[in-house]
Amino acid sequence: MQILYTLFTTLLFTSIINQTASATVVKDETPWPIAQPETPSMRSSIPVEKRPIFVFAFVHDDVPEDKIPSLYPDHFAPVIRELRTTTGRDVSVIFVRNTPPYTNYSYKGETQASYDGWRDLGTAYRDAKNLPTGRTTKFMLLTNDGMTNNVFGLAGGGQQFALAALSHKQLVGHELGHMLDAQHELAEVRYNGWWCETFMAAKVNTLLSNCYVYTDPNRERIRSYLRDAP
Known part of the structure; x- marks a missing residue:
């Protein structure tokens, strides 16, 4: 049986090679400005000792209307549960729709340029709304x-900006992890009746399920990243 299990595992992971999609960390050395205090609208209704994590999620105009109801339960709820447990902070998601030039941004193309353009737009939105840095x-x-x-x-x-396609359910958690300093190298593939990958797996393997968690080393990186944040 062990030989058959090993053979099956080898064949499975060989077949995965052509079943993957990548998520990329791009170069961004923008220095952190002095943090601004939160505005009254940014304060959580849930009493917590530390400032919540706020995610402004801009829904691109090319996302079909029939995908909208699944955005929170499928793409955000699992990572919110994980981050609340990991950090002890509340997590709030603010969806922004039908708001050009943000939601009709031309995001396809060379990766660094795509990221840089979104970073510039996100910075403009942040500053115009006087949101925290x-x-x-x-x-x-x-x-x-x-x-x-x-x-x-x-x-x-470790920066404030990211793009995530809705083609795979773990990508929102993956990119949010990068913004909180989690790393690919600390991801794992686990087995619990079937194989699953943690949020920070460098490639999405479509033959695997999702663990919907960060590994303990990535959890520690996230806690360390937020340790001195108010």
């Missing part, structure tokens, strides 16, 4: 398609 406020563009044929997510490591 600190580590607990993030700006993510949700797209229907990938940035290229095989890149379905972009983020600046």
Whole structure:
């Protein structure tokens, strides 16, 4: 039986090679400005000791209307549960729709340019709305398609900005993890009756299920990243 199990595992992971889509960390060395205090509208209704994590999720105009009801339960709820447990902070998602030039941004193309353009737009939105510049406020563009044929997510490591396609349910958690300093190298494939990959797996393997968690080393990186944040 062990020989058959090993053979099956080898064949499975060989077949996965052509069943993957990538998410990429892009270069962003923008220095963190001095954090601004939150505005009254940014305060959570849930009493917590530390500032919540706020995610401004811009829904691109190319996302079909029939996908909208599944955005929160399928793409955000699992990572919110994980982050609340990991950080002890509340997590709030603010969806932004039908708001050009943000929601009709031309995101397809070379990855660095795609990220840089979104970072510039996100910065403009943040500054126009007088939103915080600190580590607990993030700006993510949700797209229907990938940035290229095989890149379905972009983020600046430890920064405020990311793009995530809705083609795979773990990509929102993956890119949010990058913005909180989690790393590909600390991801795992686990087995619990079937194989699943943790949020930070570098490639989405469509033959595997989702663990919907960060590994303990990535959890520690996220906690360390937020340790000095108000």
